[in-house]
Amino acid sequence: MAAPPPDSGPGRFGKYAVGALFLAPAIFMLSVWMVYPAVYTIIRSFFGPQGFMGTWVGIDNYKSLFTTSTLTTAIKNNAIWVAVVPAFVTAVGLIFAVLTERVSWAVAFKTAVFLPMAISAFATGVTWRIMYQQDPNLGAINALGKTIHSVFSPAGVLASAAPSTANVVPNHGGLILKTPLHPGGVALLGLTAIPPDQVPSSAKQAVTPPAKAGDIVGTVWRDFKPGGGVPGKVEKGELGIPGVTVELDQNGKTVNRTKTNSDGSFDFSGVKAGTYQTAVGASTFAKPWGGYSWLGPGLITPALMIAYIWIWAGFAMVVIAAGLSAMPRDVLEAARTDGASEWQTFRRVTVPLLAPVLSVVFVTMIINVLKVFDIVYALAPESTQQNANVIALAMYYTAFQGGGNFGVGSAIAVFLFLLVIPVLLLNIRRFRREI
Amino acid sequence: MDAAADAPVVIRSPHDTTAARVLRFVAKAPIHLLLVVIGSLWLVPTIGLFITSILPASSLASNGWWEIFSHPSLATWSNYHDLFQNQGLVQALKVTAYIAVGNTLLVVTIGAMAGYAFAWLDFPGRDWLFIGVIGLLVVPIQMALIPMFRVYDKVGLFDTWYGIALFHTAFGLPFAIFLLRNFFVGLPKDILESARIDGASEIRIFVRLILPLGLPAIASLSIFQFLWTWNDLLVALTFGQNTTPITVWIAGQLREFGTSIDIIAPASFLSLVIPLAVFLAFQRYFVQGLLAGSVK
Numbered sequence: 001m002a003a004p005p006p007d008s009g010p011g012r013f014g015k016y017a018v019g020a021l022f023l024a025p026a027i028f029m030l031s032v033w034m035v036y037p038a039v040y041t042i043i044r045s046f047f048g049p050q051g052f053m054g055t056w057v058g059i060d061n062y063k064s065l066f067t068t069s070t071l072t073t074a075i076k077n078n079a080i081w082v083a084v085v086p087a088f089v090t091a092v093g094l095i096f097a098v099l100t101e102r103v104s105w106a107v108a109f110k111t112a113v114f115l116p117m118a119i120s121a122f123a124t125g126v127t128w129r130i131m132y133q134q135d136p137n138l139g140a141i142n143a144l145g146k147t148i149h150s151v152f153s154p155a156g157v158l159a160s161a162a163p164s165t166a167n168v169v170p171n172h173g174g175l176i177l178k179t180p181l182h183p184g185g186v187a188l189l190g191l192t193a194i195p196p197d198q199v200p201s202s203a204k205q206a207v208t209p210p211a212k213a214g215d216i217v218g219t220v221w222r223d224f225k226p227g228g229g230v231p232g233k234v235e236k237g238e239l240g241i242p243g244v245t246v247e248l249d250q251n252g253k254t255v256n257r258t259k260t261n262s263d264g265s266f267d268f269s270g271v272k273a274g275t276y277q278t279a280v281g282a283s284t285f286a287k288p289w290g291g292y293s294w295l296g297p298g299l300i301t302p303a304l305m306i307a308y309i310w311i312w313a314g315f316a317m318v319v320i321a322a323g324l325s326a327m328p329r330d331v332l333e334a335a336r337t338d339g340a341s342e343w344q345t346f347r348r349v350t351v352p353l354l355a356p357v358l359s360v361v362f363v364t365m366i367i368n369v370l371k372v373f374d375i376v377y378a379l380a381p382e383s384t385q386q387n388a389n390v391i392a393l394a395m396y397y398t399a400f401q402g403g404g405n406f407g408v409g410s411a412i413a414v415f416l417f418l419l420v421i422p423v424l425l426l427n428i429r430r431f432r433r434e435i
Numbered sequence: 436m437d438a439a440a441d442a443p444v445v446i447r448s449p450h451d452t453t454a455a456r457v458l459r460f461v462a463k464a465p466i467h468l469l470l471v472v473i474g475s476l477w478l479v480p481t482i483g484l485f486i487t488s489i490l491p492a493s494s495l496a497s498n499g500w501w502e503i504f505s506h507p508s509l510a511t512w513s514n515y516h517d518l519f520q521n522q523g524l525v526q527a528l529k530v531t532a533y534i535a536v537g538n539t540l541l542v543v544t545i546g547a548m549a550g551y552a553f554a555w556l557d558f559p560g561r562d563w564l565f566i567g568v569i570g571l572l573v574v575p576i577q578m579a580l581i582p583m584f585r586v587y588d589k590v591g592l593f594d595t596w597y598g599i600a601l602f603h604t605a606f607g608l609p610f611a612i613f614l615l616r617n618f619f620v621g622l623p624k625d626i627l628e629s630a631r632i633d634g635a636s637e638i639r640i641f642v643r644l645i646l647p648l649g650l651p652a653i654a655s656l657s658i659f660q661f662l663w664t665w666n667d668l669l670v671a672l673t674f675g676q677n678t679t680p681i682t683v684w685i686a687g688q689l690r691e692f693g694t695s696i697d698i699i700a701p702a703s704f705l706s707l708v709i710p711l712a713v714f715l716a717f718q719r720y721f722v723q724g725l726l727a728g729s730v731k
Contacts, residue, residue: 018637019558026549026568026608033605034571037579037586044581052585096473102466111718112474115481118714118721119707120666122682126703127484129692130500138499140483310480315725322726371575374668374682382690392669395577399584400673406581413577420573 038417045410054407061411070386071412074394077301081308081372081390086365088309090358093316097324098346100317110321114314121311125378128307132294132379142291149289158198158241158284164190164223165232173282176249177218183271186211187218187278190232191241194222199239202262206240209265216271218278220244221264240264244284249277257281297387300380304388308375312368316361323357324350363423370419391416481707488514488701495696514701524702527684530596531706534680535665537600538607542660543653545604546611550649551641553612554619555627565616571609579606580673587674594676602674603664611656614724618652619645655724658717662710681706 045061048054065071096113100106116124133139136146161175168175168189177187186208199222206221223229225237240263248256248268255276260266294303331353335345351358373392380388391412399409486500489510494502503509518524552558553565583602584593592598622645630640646653668682675683685702688695714721 016558019552019556019561022548022552022556022637022641023564025545026612029545029601029605029608030568030571033579033583033602034574037582038574040582041578099466099470102463103470109470109474111715113477114718115477115711115714118662118710119481120668120682120710122666122668122686123484123703123707124480126685126689126699127480130483130487130696130700131480133499137497138495140479140499140501143499143501310477313477318722318725322722367573371577377668377672378686378689381692392575392577395580396669396672399581410581413575413581416575417578420575423573 041410041413044406045414047407049405049407057407061407062415064408065411065415068408070389071394071398071408073386074389074391077388078370078372078390080301081305081369082366085305085308085312085369086362088305089312089316089365090320090362092309092313093320093361094351094354094358096313096317097321098350100321101324110314110317113317116311117314119311121308121374122378124307124311125375128303128310128379129295129381132303134291134293134295136289136291139291139294141294145291146289158191158194158244161191161285162193164192167232171279174247174280174285176277176279178277181216181276181278183216183273184211184213185216185276187216188232188234189218189220189246189278189280190223190234191220192222192224192231194224194241200242202242203239204242204263205236206234206238206264208234209267212267212269214270216248216268216276216278218246218266219264220246220260220266220280245281247279247281249279250274254279295379295381295384297384300384300388304375304379307379308369308372311375312365316365319361320354320357323354327353363426367420367423370416391419484700484707485704487696488704490514490697492694492697496693514697515705518698518701518705521698523684524681527679527681528705530675530678531665531680531682533596534600534603534671535661537597538603538664539657539660541600541604542607542611543657546608546656547615547646547649547653548641549608549612550615550619551645553616554622555645556637565612568609568612572613574606576606576669580669584673593674594678596678599671599674599678599680600664602670603660603667607660607663611660614656615649615652618649622648651720651723654717654720658713658721659724661713662721665706665710 044053046056046058048057065075096109100109103109119127131140132142134142136142163169163175167178168191169178170176175189175191177189179187181187188208203222206219208219209217211217219234219240221234221238221240223231223233223238225235229235229238240260242260242262242264244260244264246258246260246266247254248258248271256268256271258266258268292299294300327350331349332345335349340348371392372390373396376385376388376390376393377396385393395409395412395416397403398405398412403409483500486503487495489512490500490503491509491511491513494506494509549568553561553568579602587593587598592601626644626648627640630644635643665680666682667680668686671680671683672686679687681702685699685706688699688702692699
């Protein structure tokens with residue numbers, strides 16, 4: 001207990017007066033800004049939307065929490081947040097704390113991971129919006145995705161192209177020349193609708209190769225020049241398209257393949273007598289990977305949670321690392337001496353001893369996640385904020401920003417308060433033990 | 436090696452040989468590598484924001500920020516230059532500073548006074564009152580938004596920086612009182628006793644003894660409050676309209692994210708560079724406060 005009363009000095013009344021003097025500003029602030037509003041909000045949640053009180057509506061406002069689709073979405077999303085994020089943050093923090101124990105430059109690593117804690121959740125939202133942009137040329141995450149993607153299914157030389165004459169028609173995602181060919185024939189595969197920047201830079205003036213006996217020759221070219229030109233005819237100023245895979249088909253089956261040269265020409269040599277067709281395969285027209293729509297309706301909540309974990313992992317790491325350094329070393333040593341592997345020591349000794357610290361981090365994260373607001377407001381574009389809705393955001397939009405429903409807004413606030421009450425009781429028990 | 440000179444008859448433990456040290460380092464190489472990769476990954480978004488903020492809009496329209504690695508000459512301060520010509524932004528920065536500094540001073544003063552009363556003054560019901568204050572720790576801000584919106588409107592605090600600062604002060608107090616009371620309780624009893632016997636008034640003891648001795652805890656608290664209010668969005672969004680801090684000012688630009696990126700990125704970076712500097716300068720106090728608040 002604190003100071004015993006000194007025998008001399010002010011009497012009992014004086015002691016009250018001093019105590020009251022020191023407490024008065026705090027009590028005033030807490031009463032006006034916290035206690036009064038909290039009581040008002042609880043009462044207000046049973047009244048209608050407008051005015052100082054509105055009309056009595058009973059528990060209708062609470063009913064609408066579970067019947068209005070925007071609010072049920074918010075509650076559902078918040079439930080996902082609570083189920084996923086605290087566990088993730090605690091696990092990541094634990095892994096980082098254990099790993100950094102083994103290196104001498106832990107401070108540098110901890111600073112890097114802890115840094116986002118100093119940044120506002122709002123600025124984090126902006127930061128990750130830049131990371132998440134869908135166009136792989138703009139968003140770093142999809143750029144990485146595109147790099148990986150292109151290893152497995154590269155984009156075609158011509159992502160967008162259309163035949164220049166009616167003689168060339170679509171065929172299994174590619175294009176085929178209708179005209180049947182025999183050895184010694186010439187195939188002209190004219191294409192248009194190719195933007196200049198999509199023509200490979202090695203392209204040269206297109207040429208029609210001379211017919212050769214026993215060969216089927218031809219050219220694939222950009223059948224367009226400024227001013228138009230004549231479709232189906234190789235003209236000056238029109239570029240050949242290099243690197244296109246041309247197929248030689250017989251009775252619908254591909255019998256040979258070749259690639260075009262820089263002037264667009266190709267040559268199938270030693271073709272046996274028969275009727276053939278030439279085609280350009282579908283792979284040539286494969287579209288480049290467009291990137292995941294991270295901020296679209298489907299992925300928005302996972303995208304937000306990743307950014308949120310990025311912020312809070314440092315908090316978990318620092319708190320758990322402090323618990324780790326306070327842990328009795330000899331217990332760990334004993335476990336190792338007894339022949340326990342690193343993993344066994346971690347599983348059977350470290351984690352159980354850390355349990356109190358881990359639960360503090362976990363519970364703190366539950367409260368934080370229940371109240372999550374800034375990052376959703378800043379990172380989710382307006383078009384998907386409905387899909388990403390959470391309780392705190394729903395409360396704000398219901399009461400303010402044109403919502404103007406103070407009744408339901410109050411009910412959402414009380415609902416949020418009720419969700420954190422169990423944590424309040426837990427905290428009071430802990431604090432009482434300390435006093 | 437120096438130790439060998441001092442104590443000539445040393446049987447060197449196998450852990451001390453160079454070979455063993457190299458071996459240990461190699462054995463740990465995967466961990467080092469892993470941590471380097473994770474640490475770098477953690478920095479990428481912030482670095483990306485900074486680079487975005489120094490690239491011209493024309494480049495950002497068609498290329499990602501990593502374009503700077505192939506074209507370093509694209510870097511320019513003109514986004515920042517333009518930004519500081521923007522009266523709205525300069526005003527928002529000022530408002531942010533007023534709110535953050537004003538709030539920090541208020542919370543520290545009021546919180547320290549109450550913390551002292553809870554720690555060293557004796558009056559009936561003291562501990563119950565303290566528990567009541569701690570209980571307020573988990574009252575969500577949302578519980579006060581609607582009523583205070585009405586009150587602020589009536590008394591003219593709406594859309595003022597001090598209205599926002601006062602709101603933050605109230606919600607910062609439970610943590611402040613909790614942190615400072617626990618620190619003050621741990622101060623040496625003898626010093627206070629002898630000061631009282633010497634006839635020093637409680638106010639004098641508070642100003643001359645408690646505040647200087649409590650400086651480490653006060654530093655932690657100040658940093659927390661400063662960062663918390665500087666970074667706030669919800670309170671300012673609700674109680675500000677024209678007088679808004681930088682977060683709300685940027686939020687107003689978000690609608691045109693693609694076309695305003697040359698404003699949004701530098702403004703966002705500007706908004707995080709000051710808390711970041713505060714954090715890096717006082718990291719020790721920040722971590723101490725964090726641990727006091729959560730592990731105690």
